[in-house]
Structure formats: structure tokens, C-alpha cells
Amino acid sequence: MRKIVLASALALAAAAMPGAMPGALAASTAAHPEAIDWSFNGVFGTFDRNQLKRGFQVYKEVCASCHGLHLIAYRNLKDPGGPEFTEAEAKALAAEVEIPILDEAGQPATRKGTLADRFPYQSQPDQKATLKSAYGLMPPDLSLIAKAREGGADYIHALLTGYDHEVPEGVTVPEGGNYNPYFPGGIIAMPKPMSDDQVEYAEAGVPRTVEQYSRDVSAFLMWAAEPKMEARKRIGFGAILFLGILTGLLFLSYRRVWRNVDH
């Protein structure tokens, strides 16, 4: 009897654990995003290099006009576990941007970007002011967005593909707002950002659709938020394997030490 009660108490506590995670009830105002079968899911999941490269292209050509990514430097584009552009490719991508500086006379000027430069959007104050007056607030920086929203990459994908839903009855969309059921509250300032065929992928056979763009840029933003994910999972596997063997040996030594003691 006691064992049964004890077991059910523990089972209850265990069942309460996932529910005890923050946001279990909090996210009730927004539609639940579809769970995507990402390449980076699971214990052995890794990023799809080509997907990250395409996602970077979508970010650069679409998102970057309003959203910063200030924690990522061009050198990160060649880091292991990321899009893994070659050094030459990363240098060329950096050289595409103009970094504002002051010249020798103290006048505003620009220079070509290098690998050491971070993505430059945040350093352009005039663009910030334009955006702020257009939307009333700054579009959020995307460096950590995949970890800063419930649902992560699933949420970003759902949000980006969630603009074509019909506005339900009883919901009024205010001036400058857009209906998107995945956004908490349902009204988002950001207009539908992408349309089919907008981004010209060089890679053959990849659909040029909003669905595909959304998947690619969501994966890219997951990498931007968690650039050490692949190293983490790899080291974790070795660490847990080692700990498993160690624990087994320690258990045997524990049993051996106690073998003659009634306890």
C-alpha cells in the first residue's frame, strides 16, 4: 500500500514537471506553432549547412532591412557548426557592407567590412529613427530571437507563414496592424515580410516559396541564437558515455565495499 502511494506520488510529481515549466499556461493567447522536423532536433541533430546559407541569404535580403543581428560577426559565418562559408566567401560577404567610421578629419565616412565586423545594422542611427517613426517601436534584434520566444524556431516559422489566415469574427485589426494568430494577442506591427519568388536561391531544386524561406531563415536564426549547439551535443555525448561507464564502475566498487555488511 505504502509503495503504491509513494509510487503514485512520485509519478504525480514527475507528471507535473513538464507542466511546471514556465509558460505552460502563459502562451494560451496565441495559436500553437506546428512542430517542424528540424535537422537540428534530437541528440544527434546538426544544422544543415546549405539551409543555414540559404537562411543567411533570406536574412540579408529580407529581414536585415529592419532587424539587426548584432551578436553575429562575419567571422562567425565560417565557424565550425555554422553555415561554414569558406574564409574567402565570408570575407567577400563582409566586404559587401559599408561600416560607418570617422575619417582623419573627423568627418563621417565608411569603410569596407572585414571578418571582425559584426552585422552592421545597429550602428546606423538614421535607419533606426526611420523604423521607429514607422512602427512606433524598434523591430527587435534577431540574434537571440530563437531562444527568446516560446516555441523557438517553430514559432518563427509559424509566424512568418501565418499571415494569410482569415481574421476571425470579433477581432478588429487596427491601423498599422496585421493579423497573425501565432503572435501573442494576434495583432503584429510587422507586415507580411515575404512573398514567393522574392529571394533567388542559387541552389538548384530548392523551392522559392514563403514556406521554404521561412524554414531556412528560422534554422539560420536558431544557429545565430545557439552557435555552439553542435559542439555542445558532441561533447555531451562523450561526457555522458564517460559518466555512464564511470557510474557503472563506481556502483560495482560500492557493492564490493559493502558485500559483507548487512544493511
Next chain:
Amino acid sequence: MASGHSTYTPSNGLTRWLDARLPILRFANDNLLSFPTPKNLNYAYTFGAILFYCLVVQIVTGIVLAMHFVPNSALAFNSVEYIMRDVNYGWLLRYIHMNGASFFFIAVYVHIFRGLYYGSYKDPREVLWILGVLIFLVMMATAFLGYTLPWSQMSLWGANVITNLLGALLGTDFTQWLWGGYSVDNPTLQRFFSLHYLLPFVILGISVLHVWALHHVGNNNPTGIDPKGPQDTVPLMPYYTAKYYFVIALFTIAFAAVVFYAPNLFGHVDHYVEADPLKTPAHIAPEWYLGAFYAMLRAMDFNILFLDSKLLGVLTMLGAIAILFIVPWLDTSKVRSARYRPVYWWCFWIFVVNYAILSWAGLQPAGSVLLQTGVDADGAATGFNITHLSQIGTAYYFAFFIIIMPLLGLFETPRALPESIAKAVLAKKGGAAGAPAGAAAAPESRV
């Protein structure tokens, strides 16, 4: 320090010389090697060792993180990301430290509940228990201070909520003194960082006293009866040290699984949004391990006489901790272990489930309706909500200590206690009468 006389004999001239001047080897021998420990301690009794391990892990990772962290409100958030991205293995250190707090609390909760189950706070272990409650209190303070350091939305607004609670009790002069200004800002972050670095060493100091008190009176054990002689005990080394190595490794597997494969499991997403004093998050939640106290705070949504709900909430929350200090005098039963207390056994497990429910409730938005019975004028759902659940939970939490503990000792009929630990062990083995009486004591002679 250890009860009983010392078993240490210096083996050579140097150790004899040292022993006459600073008996540190004698001290180590008596406390870490030969210390007589009841031989029937189960796995629930290994969490003290696990907690020391947690403290060391937190201090070591914390010291290295502090080499890279910048305690400045303009730089702190990005310095954490610098650690995550550019410091060698910084992500590992930070994820260990961040999840280490959660695992520290998992271990401390098992440790505290074990103490409540086996009556480990009763005569002569009252001071041992009080020191433990003190450690728990300082742990909560340390965890809260650490929570504020990344200077995320949750950091800033969590700090706001907690410091304002203290303000409800002690006045705005106090909060301004605490903040170092008129709001939670850079001076607050800098002093919180300083205190977050200090308090773990306070925990370490109290832990030494805690172990001193433990080794003076000796361990309690699952039977709750005192060892009656060497047949009831084994030396700490190698018996319990071998067990500790095993459980610490096992604990580390669970810890590593979270660090490497679900590092943000216990965290809130707003911890990855930089602090913005102009934008209140929709929902401010504490970490899971403080959820029960937060639920009890919010359960007080009514006024009593001159006490308004806010002050009442703070008093309830502080009372929930304060009451732990007097537990040794609230429990009137002479029997320690819940094994021999059939009614207390039920009350205890209900208390554990109740605490888990409170912990969950503390993380949910206060008004969330669980069982809808109707709608209000605005069309919002009404009915049994998180606050109601928290009120029931709070009532049981206090009733357990104030009503059940004192009364049960007077009315409960305990089961018959075994004569000794050795007899209880033999009975559990199905009356292994064939075992020679000296067998249990034999291993000691080989040490």
C-alpha cells in the same frame, strides 16, 4: 568534533610532531575516515554529499564566469553572450552554472524532505536543522541575486518585484538604500554581483557548522533510533564514501543530460531579452525552485484588519520560511521516523505533493482559470483559478506545521520500534538468522 574518542594514531615522527601542535590529521581522520555512521542509511541520505558537490561546482564555475562577466547595466547582457560565444567553453561554464542552480535546489529539496520524513530535526539535532534552514535561506538569496546578473527582462523585473516586496515590509527608504538609487539600475546590479560572489562562501561557512553539528550528535537513520554500539555503524570511509562517489556520478549524468541536451529547460524565454525599464513583461515568473513561495505570496489577495493583501503576502512568504526554524518544537511526537508513524506518513506525502503543486502554481499567471464555471461582464472566464489553488496549498502548508505536527504527536499511535538498527536490518533481510552476530562488525576490523 566527532562524538566518541579519537581513533587516530600518528604513524611517524613528523605526524606525531604535527599532532601535538595542530591536530589537523586527527581531525580529518575522525571526521572523514573513521567517523561511525549508521549502516542502514538509504539513498535519501546521500544528498548531503551531493549538496557539497553542487556547492563546489557552483563556486568553481562561478569564479571563472566572474572573470568574463561585466557587472554593468549597459554591458552585462552582452557580456553573458560574449561568454556564450567567444570565451573558450564559455557556453559550457555558463550552462553548468545556470542549471547547477536548479540541480542544487533539486538536491536540497530531497535533503529537506528526507529530514522531515525521518524526523531528523528532533532532539538532539535541532541546531543541525536550524543551520540547514539558514543555508536554504542563503541559497535562495544567492540564487535570486544570480538570476538578476544577466540583466535580462526577467532579471530586471524579477529584481523589481522582490525588492518592492521587501519595500512593502520595510518602507521605501529601505528599497532606495538597497537599490542605491530610485529604481533597479546599475548600482543595484553592481551590488547584487558583489553579494552573489560573497554569499556562496557564507553558505560554505554555515555548511561547516552544519557538518560539525552533524558529527557531534551523529547521523539520524531510517529507523530513527540511535546506534547502540559498533554493530550498528560502519566507518564513513570506505563505506559511505564509496556510496557517495556512485551517487554523485549518477547525479552528474542527470545534470549533464540537461546541460548538454536541454540547457534552457528550466529557464524562461524572457531571460534572453535584454532588460528594458520601459517595457514590463506580460508575465513575471520566478525560477521553479522559488515558485512555491511566490504562489504563497500571491495567494493573499485579501485584507485582514489593518494588513493589506500585499503586506499579508510578504508576511506569508517570509512566514513559510520562518516556520521551518521552529519545526523541532512544533513536532510533539517522540518517534522520529515516519516509518513508524502511520498517520504522519500520509500527512507528509500530501505535504510533498502540495509543495509540488504550489511550485507549479507560482509559475502560472495569477488569474489563470483552471475550472471554468462562468464568464464575467467582459466575457473573460471565471471559476477556480491559480489563486484559489494557491490558497488551498498555502493553507495546507501552514496547517502541516501548526496543526498536524503538534496534534499528531498527542493522538497518533506509533508502530512498535525495532530494538536496534542491527535488528531492524536483519528483520528487513527476512530474518536472516543464520548470519553470525559478529558479521556486521567484522568489516571495521579490516579498515
